[in-house]
Amino acid sequence: MSKESTRLNSIQRLAKLKPVIQRRNKLLHSIRKFFTKESFIEIETPVIIDAPLPEPNIEAISTDNGFLRTSPEAMLKACLAAGYEKIFEIGPCFRKEERGRLHREEFSMLEWYQVNVDSTQLISFTKNLLIHCAVELNGHSKINYLDKTVDLNSDWEIISLKDAFAKFANLTLEESVGKNRFELDLLDKIEPNLPQNKPIIITDYPAKFRAFAKLKDSDNTLADRWELYIAGVEISNTYSELVEPCEIRKLISQFQQERKKLKMKDYPLPAIFMEAIKAGIPKSAGSALGIDRLLMLLTSSNSIEDVKI
Amino acid sequence: MFSASDLRKGLKIQIDGQPYVITEFEFCKPGKGTALYRCKVKNLINGSTMERTYRPVDKIEKPDLEERELMYSYQDGDVFVFSDNETFEEIRIPREKLGNNVYFLIENAECKALFFNGQPIDITLPVFIEKKIAYTEPGARGDTATNVMKPAKLDNGYELNVPLFINEGDIIKIDTRTGEYVERVNKA
Numbered sequence: 001m002s003k004e005s006t007r008l009n010s011i012q013r014l015a016k017l018k019p020v021i022q023r024r025n026k027l028l029h030s031i032r033k034f035f036t037k038e039s040f041i042e043i044e045t046p047v048i049i050d051a052p053l054p055e056p057n058i059e060a061i062s063t064d065n066g067f068l069r070t071s072p073e074a075m076l077k078a079c080l081a082a083g084y085e086k087i088f089e090i091g092p093c094f095r096k097e098e099r100g101r102l103h104r105e106e107f108s109m110l111e112w113y114q115v116n117v118d119s120t121q122l123i124s125f126t127k128n129l130l131i132h133c134a135v136e137l138n139g140h141s142k143i144n145y146l147d148k149t150v151d152l153n154s155d156w157e158i159i160s161l162k163d164a165f166a167k168f169a170n171l172t173l174e175e176s177v178g179k180n181r182f183e184l185d186l187l188d189k190i191e192p193n194l195p196q197n198k199p200i201i202i203t204d205y206p207a208k209f210r211a212f213a214k215l216k217d218s219d220n221t222l223a224d225r226w227e228l229y230i231a232g233v234e235i236s237n238t239y240s241e242l243v244e245p246c247e248i249r250k251l252i253s254q255f256q257q258e259r260k261k262l263k264m265k266d267y268p269l270p271a272i273f274m275e276a277i278k279a280g281i282p283k284s285a286g287s288a289l290g291i292d293r294l295l296m297l298l299t300s301s302n303s304i305e306d307v308k309i
Numbered sequence: 310m311f312s313a314s315d316l317r318k319g320l321k322i323q324i325d326g327q328p329y330v331i332t333e334f335e336f337c338k339p340g341k342g343t344a345l346y347r348c349k350v351k352n353l354i355n356g357s358t359m360e361r362t363y364r365p366v367d368k369i370e371k372p373d374l375e376e377r378e379l380m381y382s383y384q385d386g387d388v389f390v391f392s393d394n395e396t397f398e399e400i401r402i403p404r405e406k407l408g409n410n411v412y413f414l415i416e417n418a419e420c421k422a423l424f425f426n427g428q429p430i431d432i433t434l435p436v437f438i439e440k441k442i443a444y445t446e447p448g449a450r451g452d453t454a455t456n457v458m459k460p461a462k463l464d465n466g467y468e469l470n471v472p473l474f475i476n477e478g479d480i481i482k483i484d485t486r487t488g489e490y491v492e493r494v495n496k497a
Contacts, residue, residue, distance in 0.1 A: 057343050097314040098344070100336030183342035184362065191339065202340075209341050227340060234339065262366065 020307050023137060024295055028090060030136035031110060031291075034129050040086040040112060045075035047092060051270040054255045055211055059096040059264055061105065067267075068094035071288060072111050073212070074273040077241070080113055080284055081276040088112035090291065101303045102233065102293060108308070110294075113286035119213075119224050119240040122285050123201060126228060126236060127156060130199075130294075137298050145231035145297050148196050157195060158226075160204040168193040177206045191232065200229040212251065213239030228289075230297055236289035243281040249274075311369040313346045321353070323370035324361065328353040328425045353423070354430050375424045379432070381414045389414060391422070402429050412467035413438050413485045434485040439494050440464075441480050448473035458490075 032042065049069050052060040060067040069075075072089045079087055093109045114122075131141045131152045141153040165173040169189040176185045194200050203226040207215055210223035217224075225239035242248055252269070260266070295307040311322060318334045333349035346363040353374075363369065379391040379400060389407060391400040400422070404411055406429065413434050423431040445461035458470035471481060471490045478497025481490055 055341075057338070057341065098336065098338065100334075103336050103338065183337075183339050183345055186339045186342070187337055187345060187347075205340060211341050237341065 014309065017306075017309060020295070020299055020301065021309065023299055024307065026137055027133055027291070027295055027298065030133045031090065031129070033136075034132045035088045035112065038086070038125075040088045040114075041084070043072075043076065043079060043084070043087050043089050044091065045069075045072045045079075045089060049075070049270075050272070051268040053212065053270055053273060054252060054259055054267050056255055056258045056262065056264075060267070061094045061096045062265075070095050071109060073286075073288075074270050074276070076111060076113050076286070077281050077284075078272045078276040080115060081279040081281045085115045086113075102296075104292070104304050104308065107304065108291040110289045110291050111286065113241070113284050115282045115284045117285045119226055119238050119285045122238050122287055123156065123158075123226070126238070126287060126289075127152065127199075130230075133294070134298060143230060143297050145233070145300050146302065148231040150196070150198060150231050152199060152230075154198045156199040156201055158201045158203060159194070161190075161202060161206070162204060164190050164194075164202065173206065177208060182206065182209070191229070194229055194232070196231060202227045202229065210242075210251075211237075211239065212242050212248070214242040214244075214247075233293055233297060234290075235293050235297070236287055238287040239285065241281060241284045241286055243283060245277045245280070248277050311371055313344075313363040313365050313367045313369065316346045316348060316363065316369065321372055321374055322350070323372035324350065328372040328374060328430070332358070353425065373426050377422050377424060379420045379422045381416060381418045381420060383416070384414075391420065394419070400429060402432065406430070407432060409467075409488055410434055410485065412463065412465050413440075413483065413488075415439075436485060437482050437491060438485055439480050439482055440467075442471065442475060442477055442497075445471060445475060445477055447476060 035042065047069055048063055048066050050066050052067050052070050053074050058070050060070050071093050072091065076087055076089060088110065090110050091108065092106055094106050096105065098105055134141050134143065134152055141151055143150045143152060162173045165171065165176060169176065169185055176182045204216070204222045205225050207221050207223055210225065213223040213225040215224065216222045223239065227234055228236045242251065292304045292308050296304065299307060301307045316331060316334060318331055320331045322329055322331065329350035329352055331348045332351050335347045337345045337347060344365050348361045348363070349358060350361055351358045378394040380394055382390045382392050387404045388401045389404065389411065391402065392398065393400060410432060415438055418435055418438070421433040422429045440463050442461050443464040446459060448459065457473050459473055460468060461471040461475060462468050469488060469490055475481060475493060476497055479493055480495040482492050482494050483489065484491050
């Protein structure tokens with residue numbers, strides 16, 4: 001009896017999702033159209049992998065003999081090392097125990113890489129991509145998200161974290177990182193105060209939060225990395241890739257130590273990534289964008305559960 | 310102990326020796342940093358609310374909470390005496406812990422009580438109870454409107470609003486969650 005009623009509820013949910021799933025289909029189609037026009041090739045890399053990149057703060061879900069990927073980053077960078085120049089992938093990624101309005105353990109990611117560009121060159125590319133998708137889906141470049149309106153065609157404001165802290169917080173970026181409260185301050189003091197009427201690009205993350213980004217040439221305490229916020233939603237993460245082999249190896253060992261300290265799972269070395277490093281990853285930049293969140297913005301949906309089966 | 314990843318809306322946790330329930334919950338993970346679990350919590354004893362943010366490494370205490378089925382027996386001055394349906398143990402709850410519930414206690418009524426560290430902190434009565442109207446001004450004859458209300462009193466002194474057609478001696482149904490009139494059960 002109860003089994004039957006749960007099943008009915010799931011079916012009802014699917015039926016309710018149908019209009020948004022139709023729009024999701026249109027969004028995926030428009031993304032593919034854009035990348036094809038830009039001469040990118042779509043790649044499908046394995047979802048089950050031997051070892052995830054040992055990033056601090058991201059935990060992978062284990063399978064019987066491997067892991068579900070947390071992102072396609074390692075494999076796509078291996079493709080760069082193998083001579084692919086402009087590549088993108090759309091597909092599911094998995095992050096253990098991430099559940100909330102903007103998070104789900106299984107979510108859909110768009111990730112793309114291009115050789116011979118840096119992260120700032122991907123700003124106008126991202127802008128063109130999002131305008132293209134919005135126009136294809138809604139017929140205009142405006143995002144009406146919940147009670148906010150953002151025109152993707154307006155000037156995107158670029159704010160460095162250092163300036164954002166100076167403007168909105170009662171402590172400096174260095175103090176916040178030093179006191180181990182960066183995430184909290186970002187959430188409480190910075191994010192709520194960001195302008196909500198235009199897309200915002202936050203740049204210059206502290207080196208501690210670099211992931212596999214290269215450090216800035218002008219300041220090696222900062223990562224050459226930016227994040228896009230639209231209507232208060234963190235939508236994509238972009239960096240100039242770290243390609244220097246010794247530095248990457250050092251970083252992997254440093255991240256492994258950090259993970260150990262945080263009592264996170266011990267991963268085997270990501271063999272394909274180590275091979276890519278050895279073969280040489282070319283100068284490149286890449287971006288990861290949450291497709292579910294983009295669809296939330298384009299359909300004014302409150303939660304990831306409202307846009308994904 | 311709970312881990313931060315156990316946190317969710319409705320979970321009961323202990324903070325500084327007090328029991329709380331999580332009323333709002335949000336998972337955040339800004340800027341490739343550590344995950345933050347943001348909770349709004351409500352104190353189960355005094356109802357006060359506050360915000361708490363946890364990190365993945367945090368451990369959160371589990372409160373010693375127990376729900377027991379009780380039956381109301383009798384009043385002993387300012388103490389109300391219940392008996393446990395399973396153990397028949399006598400549970401004595403002072404008036405100040407019962408609030409408005411004291412007006413809705415009926416002998417032999419089945420209640421649910423929440424115990425924290427062995428002490429009763431909350432009691433849930435049957436949703437509907439029946440009580441006799443002890444005093445109300447007479448309404449106009451033939452007036453059956455239900456949207457116009459007048460004050461009335463129960464024999465234990467509790468005051469509430471009832472429709473104009475209710476008279477002294479009528480038995481009415483009361484919703485114990487709101488303390489409000491529901492319907493007339495018997496005409497005097």
